[in-house]
Structures are given as structure tokens and as C-alpha cells.
Amino acid sequence: MRIVFATKNRGKVREAGEKLKEFGVEIIPLDEIAEVEAPEETGETFCENAYQKATYYARKLKLPVLAEDAGLEVETLKGRPGVYSSRFAGENATDEENNRKLIEELKKRGVDSSPARYVSFFFLAFPEGMGLWSEGEVRGKVITEPRGSGGFGYDPLFIPEGYTKTMAELPLEEKNRISHRGKAVEKLVWLIEKVKGF
Numbered sequence: 314m315r316i317v318f319a320t321k322n323r324g325k326v327r328e329a330g331e332k333l334k335e336f337g338v339e340i341i342p343l344d345e346i347a348e349v350e351a352p353e354e355t356g357e358t359f360c361e362n363a364y365q366k367a368t369y370y371a372r373k374l375k376l377p378v379l380a381e382d383a384g385l386e387v388e389t390l391k392g393r394p395g396v397y398s399s400r401f402a403g404e405n406a407t408d409e410e411n412n413r414k415l416i417e418e419l420k421k422r423g424v425d426s427s428p429a430r431y432v433s434f435f436f437l438a439f440p441e442g443m444g445l446w447s448e449g450e451v452r453g454k455v456i457t458e459p460r461g462s463g464g465f466g467y468d469p470l471f472i473p474e475g476y477t478k479t480m481a482e483l484p485l486e487e488k489n490r491i492s493h494r495g496k497a498v499e500k501l502v503w504l505i506e507k508v509k510g511f
């Protein structure tokens with residue numbers, strides 16, 4: 314089975330692609346099949362944003378389209394950056410700029426770590442209007458000294474519960490086994506399998 318994945322984020326393509334492959338699903342990055350202007354991300358929840366992205370492209374392309382909205386919620390920052398994770402340091406901010414901003418915000422509050430969680434929300438939209446969704450989370454803490462070069466985004470600052478290494482110090486398979494994205498993909502594939510039998 315092949316599904317179009319509407320994302321500009323190469324890290325997401327690598328991780329979700331690898332995990333989906335385990336279940337016999339191949340993803341085609343959107344930019345490989347069409348040039349479509351991106352919708353604005355206006356939702357206040359991961360669910361709303363994933364739903365908006367997936368349905369927008371499914372209607373335009375008349376194909377089933379998968380989209381993900383994900384982010385980091387930091388307890389000391391009352392859940393921020395949340396849905397603004399990719400734009401924490403401003404529109405089009407790089408991962409390094411977002412990481413620097415997170416470190417600054419923690420230091421401003423006089424702490425060098427905080428409980429946090431990553432959240433992933435997938436929505437698979439069909440052009441006829443139906444959809445399937447799944448969600449995953451991984452709890453842990455964020456720190457102010459970046460470590461590791463794997464993964465993407467806030468991974469050098471995130472230590473999953475039960476680990477001493479940051480997410481960026483773990484091999485891809487290990488991240489995929491425990492991550493918010495890995496868990497959400499597993500649930501989605503389970504749903505796809507169920508629906509196929511209808």
C-alpha cells in the first residue's frame with residue numbers, strides 16, 4: 314500500500330517512512346508528486362492541525378493523504394511550545410534557533426530541566442470525506458545542554474523517561490520504538506488494517 318505524506322519535514326519522512334515500511338506501507342512525500350501551496354496552520358490543537366493539513370491536500374489531489382502535527386509540551390512553560398513547536402523562535406525558525414529559545418526560556422525561570430512530553434497526531438484523509446486518526450506520546454524531560462546529532466528538532470534536549478541519553482543520541486530504530494511518532498504510526502496501521510476488511 315502507498316500513501317501520500319503531506320509534510321515538508323525530512324525528519325518526519327525518515328522516521329514515519331521507516332516505521333511504516335515495517336508494516337508494508339510505503340509513503341510518497343507530497344513534493345514528489347505535486348506542487349501545491351501549503352495551507353496556513355491555524356488550529357489550536359494537534360488534532361485540528363493534522364485534520365486541516367490532511368483534508369486540504371486530499372481534496373486538492375483527490376487522493377488519500379496522511380498528515381501529522383506534532384510538538385513538544387514543556388511543564389515549566391505551561392505546555393508551550395505545543396502546536397507552535399516548529400515556530401517557537403519565530404516563523405521559519407531553524408531547529409537550532411528553537412532549541413536556543415527553549416534553553417533561554419528554561420534558564421529565565423531558573424531551571425536547567427523540566428518534565429516534558431512529545432505528542433504526535435496523524436490524520437489520514439480520504440478525498441470522499443472519511444478519515445482515520447491516531448495519537449502517540451512519549452514522556453521525559455528537557456535539559457539545557459544539547460547532546461547528540463540524531464533525530465531532529467528538540468531531540469538533543471529531550472531525555473525520554475527511563476533513559477539517560479537524549480533522543481538525539483539514540484539510533485533511529487530505538488527512537489522509533491519508543492517515540493510519540495512510532496506509537497502513533499503503529500495505531501494508525503492497526504486502524505488501516507481493520508478498515509480494509511470492511
Ligand code: ITT
Binds near residue numbers: 320322398399411431
Ligand atoms: P509539516 O507541518 O510540514 O509536517 P513541521 O516541522 O512544520 O512540518 P509540525 O507543525 O508538526 O511540523 O511541527 C513539529 C515540530 O515539533 C518540529 O518542527 C519540531 O520542532 C517538534 N518535533 C516534533 N516531533 C519531534 C521529534 O520527534 N523530535 C524532535 N522535535 C520534534
